[in-house]
Amino acid sequence: MRQLFFIFIFLLSANQIEASSSKDIVEEMVSIADIKLNGDRPWDIQVHDEAFYDRVLKDQSLGLGESYVENAWDTEALDVFIYQILRADLENNFKPTWSHIWAYLKAKFFNRQSRSGSMKVIDQHYQLGNDLYQNMLDPLMTYSCGYWKNAKNLQEAQVAKYDLISRKLGFKKGMKVLDIGCGWGGFAKYASEEYGVNVVAITLSENQAAYAKEVCKGLPIEIRVQDYRDLNEKFDRIVEIGMFEHVGAKNHREFMEVVHRCLNDNGMVMLHTIGGNLSNVTGDRWIDKYIFQGGLLPSVAQIGKSIEGLFVMEDWHNFSVDYDKTLMVWFKNFDNNWDKIKEKYPPHFYRMWKYYLLSCAGSFRARSIQLWQVVLSKGGVLGGYETVR
Numbered sequence: 085m086r087q088l089f090f091i092f093i094f095l096l097s098a099n100q101i102e103a104s105s106s107k108d109i110v111e112e113m114v115s116i117a118d119i120k121l122n123g124d125r126p127w128d129i130q131v132h133d134e135a136f137y138d139r140v141l142k143d144q145s146l147g148l149g150e151s152y153v154e155n156a157w158d159t160e161a162l163d164v165f166i167y168q169i170l171r172a173d174l175e176n177n178f179k180p181t182w183s184h185i186w187a188y189l190k191a192k193f194f195n196r197q198s199r200s201g202s203m204k205v206i207d208q209h210y211q212l213g214n215d216l217y218q219n220m221l222d223p224l225m226t227y228s229c230g231y232w233k234n235a236k237n238l239q240e241a242q243v244a245k246y247d248l249i250s251r252k253l254g255f256k257k258g259m260k261v262l263d264i265g266c267g268w269g270g271f272a273k274y275a276s277e278e279y280g281v282n283v284v285a286i287t288l289s290e291n292q293a294a295y296a297k298e299v300c301k302g303l304p305i306e307i308r309v310q311d312y313r314d315l316n317e318k319f320d321r322i323v324e325i326g327m328f329e330h331v332g333a334k335n336h337r338e339f340m341e342v343v344h345r346c347l348n349d350n351g352m353v354m355l356h357t358i359g360g361n362l363s364n365v366t367g368d369r370w371i372d373k374y375i376f377q378g379g380l381l382p383s384v385a386q387i388g389k390s391i392e393g394l395f396v397m398e399d400w401h402n403f404s405v406d407y408d409k410t411l412m413v414w415f416k417n418f419d420n421n422w423d424k425i426k427e428k429y430p431p432h433f434y435r436m437w438k439y440y441l442l443s444c445a446g447s448f449r450a451r452s453i454q455l456w457q458v459v460l461s462k463g464g465v466l467g468g469y470e471t472v473r
Contacts, residue, residue, distance in 0.1 A: 106137035117172035119165065126161035127168055133157070149370030149443070153435045162439065163412065166446030213428055214295055217268070219421035220414050224270030225295070228326035228356065229407040229455045233473075238413045241406070246274040249323060252399065252459050252472045253352050255279040259320040262286075262346060264312050265327025269296025269305070276303045284319070286310040312342055320351050328357040329379050333365045336382060336390035344394045347462055353395065355458040357382060358407070375440050381453060395460035398469035404454040411445035 111121050120128045131137075133156035139147035151157055159165045217225055222239045230241025231248050249271070255261070257280030263272050266285030269292075275281050282304040287293050288311065296307045322343050331339045343353055360381035366372065367379045382390075391397065418441065422434060447453045459469065 106141050107134070110137045110140055113174055114169070116174055117168040119168055127159060127164040129157050129159045129165060131157045144369070146369035146373065149374070149439055152439050153374075153432055155435065162442040163446040163449070166443045167449045170447060170450035170452045213425070214268075214291055215425050215428070216418075219425055220418045224274065225268035225299075226270045227267050229358075229403070230410045231403065232406045232409050233403075238410070238417075241410065242270070243274065246271050247278070248472065249325070249354050249356065249457070250275055250279050252457065253321045253323070253354055255281050255321065258282065260284070260318070262315070262319040262322045264322065264324045264343075265330070266292070266296060266307065267325070268292050269299045269307060271323065271325060272296070272305045272307075273300050273303065276300070276305050281321075284308065284317075286312065286315070312339065315342055315346050317346060318348050319346055320348050322347055322351065322353045323356075324354065325356040326358070328355055329381055330376065331382075332378060332380050333382070333386060336386055340390045340394050344462070349462055351462060352398070352465070353460040355387070355456070355460065357387075357456055357458075359383060359387070359454040359456045361452065361454070371440070374436060387458065391460060395462060396464040397458065398461050398465060399457075399459040399471050401457040401471075401473065402454055403457075404448050404451060407455045408445050408448040411441050411448070415441040415445070 107121075114121065114129070118127075122128070122130055133151070133154075136151050136156040139151045139156070141147075143150070152162075214225075217227065221227060222230075222242045224239075224242055224246075226242040226245070229245065230238060231245040232241045233244065235241035235244050255275060259279075259281045261272075261275060261281045261283045263275075263283055263285040266272055266287050269285060272283040272285040276283055283300075284306045285296060285300075286308045287296070288309060290309060293307050293309045300307060324343075328339070347353060358381050360383050363383040363385050364380065367376070367381060372379060388397075415438065418437060426434065444453075448455070461469070
């Protein structure tokens with residue numbers, strides 16, 4: 085009711101407000117980020133459809149992403165554009181006037197323009213054809229951030245990441261390791277071959293499980309299609325690589341309770357996750373709708389709350405800028421190999437996937453989102469934990 089009251093007041097005073105068009109407002113906002121509409125620099129944007137301005141004011145990040153996929157606007161350097169927008173902190177640096185608010189309300193409540201095209205949301209991110217990922221990722225099919233400290237290419241970065249995790253957790257031959265959200269089996273294969281551990285690896289994707297079973301054939305690795313909540317057995321070490329983002333705020337505590345239940349008393353856990361700077365219960369609207377439905381980036385506070393009384397935090401490592409590098413290589417691979425697979429995907433898929441990869445790269449570059457590796461123990465490592473980098 086209160087919102088309706090304010091809208092009524094705005095309507096009554098509309099004639100007294102100096103009009104600002106949606107284009108004027110968007111132009112003013114992006115100028116704070118050193119971006120020009122229809123400019124000639126790589127990060128400037130070219131607007132092909134005037135409806136773009138209302139879409140952005142009305143739906144914000146969702147409208148920005150959807151209008152890009154629909155080709156309403158373009159930019160030569162999408163990753164740089166996103167970086168500029170996020171680094172400028174527009175939310176705090178743009179001070180709206182009454183005319184700005186009036187233009188926003190008109191776009192929000194009175195816009196009846198139909199969208200220029202229709203898109204279908206991909207059913208499940210990880211049920212997309214393996215060929216997409218084979219043409220985008222490294223040979224081990226690693227769909228998480230690489231570790232680029234001494235790496236010269238993507239393959240070296242992903243192997244370095246797997247080795248970093250193995251060393252942080254102190255893998256020894258014969259240990260029983262649980263890999264929650266195992267993807268295509270790359271980590272399980274590496275850890276078993278290089279460190280002699282026995283691995284139980286779980287995923288909810290039939291595609292991933294079938295692929296992982298082939299990759300890990302002949303090794304002491306068991307691949308299961310299983311929900312983590314159904315686990316009730318003991319392990320020396322537990323690893324989660326890029327899966328915690330799918331757990332959701334309401335399930336963070338339950339996840340940690342399951343891990344605690346399944347970990348031996350002297351065991352350790354690796355949490356490898358993308359993280360957010362603020363605590364939220366929902367994710368970015370465009371990412372949620374088209375890429376990772378129901379995904380949520382946990383904050384430091386949310387992780388802390390979820391482990392309280394269960395684990396001791398031994399180590400917290402942030403190497404977020406490495407995800408920028410990883411995503412840029414993924415996009416290069418995807419772009420170079422698109423002609424090999426494009427017949428299997430709908431026409432809008434290329435621009436959707438491009439927006440996903442490059443907008444995420446720009447977000448990590450701007451430090452709006454993070455990549456953390458967190459080492460946890462049940463009761464504290466006696467004598468202290470030795471940090472590995």
